[in-house]
Amino acid sequence: MKNHLILGATSAIAQAYCRMHAGEDTRFWLIGRNQSRLDAVAADLLTRGAASATVRTCVNGDYAGLEAALGDGFRALQAFDVFLAAQGTLPDHAACENDARLTAEVMQVNTIEVMQAALFVAKRFESRRAGSCVIIGSVAGDRGRRSNYIYGASKAALDTFCEGLRQRLLPAVQVLLVKPGPVDSPMTALLAKTALFTTPEKVAADISAAIRRRSATIYSPGHWRVIMFLIRLLPRQIVKRLQA
Amino acid sequence: MSAPVKTFYSWGRRASSGTRSANLAWMDDALPAGEVPFLPYGLGRSYGDSCLLDHGFLVETRQLNRLISFDKKTGLLVCEAGCSLAQLLEFCVPRGWFIPVTPGTKFVTVGGCVANDVHGKNHHRAGTFGCFVRRIGLRRSDGTVRVCSPAENTGLFRATIGGLGLTGVILWVELQLRGIRSPLIRQQLEPLHGFDAFFEVARRQEAAFEYSVAWLDATHRGAPRGLFIAGNHVEDDGPLSAGVHPQPRFKIPRELPDHMVNAWSLRLLNTGYYLANASRNAQRDVPYNGFFYPLDAVADWNLAYGRKGLIQYQFVVPLESGPEALRETLGKVQSARQASFLTVVKLFGAVESPGLLSFPRPGATICFDLPNLGAATDRLLDDLDRTVFACKGALYPAKDYRMSRDAFERSYPRHAEFKSFIDPRCASTFSRRTGLTA
Numbered sequence: 001m002k003n004h005l006i007l008g009a010t011s012a013i014a015q016a017y018c019r020m021h022a023g024e025d026t027r028f029w030l031i032g033r034n035q036s037r038l039d040a041v042a043a044d045l046l047t048r049g050a051a052s053a054t055v056r057t058c059v060n061g062d063y064a065g066l067e068a069a070l071g072d073g074f075r076a077l078q079a080f081d082v083f084l085a086a087q088g089t090l091p092d093h094a095a096c097e098n099d100a101r102l103t104a105e106v107m108q109v110n111t112i113e114v115m116q117a118a119l120f121v122a123k124r125f126e127s128r129r130a131g132s133c134v135i136i137g138s139v140a141g142d143r144g145r146r147s148n149y150i151y152g153a154s155k156a157a158l159d160t161f162c163e164g165l166r167q168r169l170l171p172a173v174q175v176l177l178v179k180p181g182p183v184d185s186p187m188t189a190l191l192a193k194t195a196l197f198t199t200p201e202k203v204a205a206d207i208s209a210a211i212r213r214r215s216a217t218i219y220s221p222g223h224w225r226v227i228m229f230l231i232r233l234l235p236r237q238i239v240k241r242l243q244a
Numbered sequence: 245m246s247a248p249v250k251t252f253y254s255w256g257r258r259a260s261s262g263t264r265s266a267n268l269a270w271m272d273d274a275l276p277a278g279e280v281p282f283l284p285y286g287l288g289r290s291y292g293d294s295c296l297l298d299h300g301f302l303v304e305t306r307q308l309n310r311l312i313s314f315d316k317k318t319g320l321l322v323c324e325a326g327c328s329l330a331q332l333l334e335f336c337v338p339r340g341w342f343i344p345v346t347p348g349t350k351f352v353t354v355g356g357c358v359a360n361d362v363h364g365k366n367h368h369r370a371g372t373f374g375c376f377v378r379r380i381g382l383r384r385s386d387g388t389v390r391v392c393s394p395a396e397n398t399g400l401f402r403a404t405i406g407g408l409g410l411t412g413v414i415l416w417v418e419l420q421l422r423g424i425r426s427p428l429i430r431q432q433l434e435p436l437h438g439f440d441a442f443f444e445v446a447r448r449q450e451a452a453f454e455y456s457v458a459w460l461d462a463t464h465r466g467a468p469r470g471l472f473i474a475g476n477h478v479e480d481d482g483p484l485s486a487g488v489h490p491q492p493r494f495k496i497p498r499e500l501p502d503h504m505v506n507a508w509s510l511r512l513l514n515t516g517y518y519l520a521n522a523s524r525n526a527q528r529d530v531p532y533n534g535f536f537y538p539l540d541a542v543a544d545w546n547l548a549y550g551r552k553g554l555i556q557y558q559f560v561v562p563l564e565s566g567p568e569a570l571r572e573t574l575g576k577v578q579s580a581r582q583a584s585f586l587t588v589v590k591l592f593g594a595v596e597s598p599g600l601l602s603f604p605r606p607g608a609t610i611c612f613d614l615p616n617l618g619a620a621t622d623r624l625l626d627d628l629d630r631t632v633f634a635c636k637g638a639l640y641p642a643k644d645y646r647m648s649r650d651a652f653e654r655s656y657p658r659h660a661e662f663k664s665f666i667d668p669r670c671a672s673t674f675s676r677r678t679g680l681t682a
Contacts (some may be wrong), residue, residue, distance in 0.1 A: 011305065012269075037270050040324075044310035048335065186307060189267035232420055 008087025257553025325355030371595030
């Protein structure tokens with residue numbers, strides 16, 4: 001039996017990942033915000049043959065609620081093999097620039113709650129000396145961009161966080177940071193789709209492979225590693241003048 | 245952030261103009277607010293403009309693709325309407341079930357299959373896709389979700405099957421699958437010569453085969469030649485999952501230059517296909533994927549036709565007019581020096597669909613696909629129309645971009661009854677042209 005703990009279970013990447021594993025002998029503990037949507041995800045996984053799929057909701061900023069939802073999962077299923085933090089929001093950047101509360105909400109959802117959940121899970125993985133902690137970052141976190149640096153900053157923080165957490169948990173526990181390029185999902189519904197877009201299924205397949213290989217950081221699709229390497233090489237004097 | 249204007253394409257490369265996108269990834273997602281009309285849009289595989297809407301919203305449903313329930317004893321599946329047949333096949337084939345009626349591509353949504361009441365190679369036995377739909381969850385613009393079935397909201401049920409997306413947004417579908425014991429199809433090929441053969445062989449063989457279609461080499465001069473392609477599900481128990489869900493092997497990366505697909509290249513393709521298969525008279529077992537979806541092996545194959553895209557022209561005529569209609573239309577295509585690769589002839593059976601606007605009806609259906617040569621193609625199609633309507637035939641909306649209101653009403657005598665079920669917010673470029681909506 002393989003147990004998966006998912007934070008942000010209604011995200012397109014989380015759904016694709018869960019589907020990919022639902023045919024196996026697996027149990028899911030699904031945490032999210034919207035009960036009816038979580039129920040739809042659970043029904044899908046059960047129909048595909050999952051042994052169980054339990055749903056827990058919690059609201060924005062309710063730390064106690066989030067820890068209760070996580071703790072219930074560990075009590076019910078004893079141990080998890082994989083923790084996937086797929087929760088995230090892509091804000092209206094211009095609105096965030098003018099309203100600090102919106103920026104705080106982005107950090108809350110994309111960064112703080114993800115860190116909090118990861119720390120909660122890390123303690124249990126650490127004492128069992130097993131598990132994979134998978135966190136979804138973004139290529140947007142690799143370099144600041146005029147058009148989405150608030151989202152980028154919320155994801156960049158996860159990079160540093162994972163680096164430290166990995167040092168703490170290795171070698172027994174894997175900490176995997178996934179940096180997808182733009183993904184065709186409800187989060188990006190308003191963006192014009194370019195050739196750079198990938199599918200949630202592709203990212204989910206890359207995550208599954210990275211868990212097997214016990215990778216530390218992956219880009220998905222893999223060519224983003226090369227693109228972002230080159231972009232990171234750009235001198236600050238040039239980046240400063242970019243408007244993209 | 246409001247939705248930016250975006251260009252949508254149909255499979256024949258018709259483009260929308262002034263269209264905005266609205267995403268429906270969850271059943272409770274809001275429909276676009278206001279008075280602007282909308283139309284559900286799945287995977288955009290309709291050839292003409294029945295899946296497009298200028299100056300309105302296209303409600304994209306491809307992320308509404310979850311399974312809801314499955315009874316493994318009876319094969320009754322409930323799924324969200326944006327599920328593609330490809331996704332369903334991955335799920336149901338290893339469990340010993342198959343899509344009851346499938347069109348020539350698996351990259352279509354279940355909602356699209358209902359809205360076009362699609363048919364397949366088994367129409368002579370099974371009828372249309374709509375014959376296997378038990379219930380539909382339909383979201384109307386008044387905020388209600390109507391459960392439609394032969395017993396409940398019957399009128400809306402019959403209007404939604406083949407209703408071209410105009411009765412509201414299909415949220416979920418309950419579908420009766422067909423049991424299989426193997427993922428293989430026992431395929432039978434037989435060369436055909438002469439007009440009558442296309443009808444005689446089909447009639448003679450129908451009883452023996454669940455699936456059948458006749459392919460015709462439209463570039464061959466003189467008496468036509470072609471292939472009768474038929475098959476049955478293999479009845480021996482075998483491994484159900486082995487290598488049966490291939491992804492496309494090739495991809496056309498972008499629109500190829502215009503005229504790459506022309507009379508010469510089509511002649512080459514047709515001749516090559518005929519010669520490669522005409523000698524293989526024997527029966528053999530093939531994976532279902534190659535049997536039902538040969539063109540899916542090349543992703544975005546429509547881009548090979550260039551910027552102007554391709555045109556499919558499909559009609560149905562009463563059986564007795566079949567040979568005459570084929571002789572005339574093929575003659576017109578050839579004398580216009582136009583060529584077709586996917587020329588197929590199929591006999592529809594008598595199984596009646598519940599759909600009010602269903603295209604299949606007893607008779608013979610013939611389909612040409614043509615590179616779009618602009619005015620010359622338009623003239624040819626107008627000429628083909630004369631043959632079709634002289635034979636009391638009908639045209640297929642899923643492949644159409646040009647039929648007039650008169651042609652539509654002649655093809656679909658129940659159009660007036662259908663109109664009363666149209667959702668007041670729904671419209672399509674097709675429905676505006678044919679007078680179904682304003």
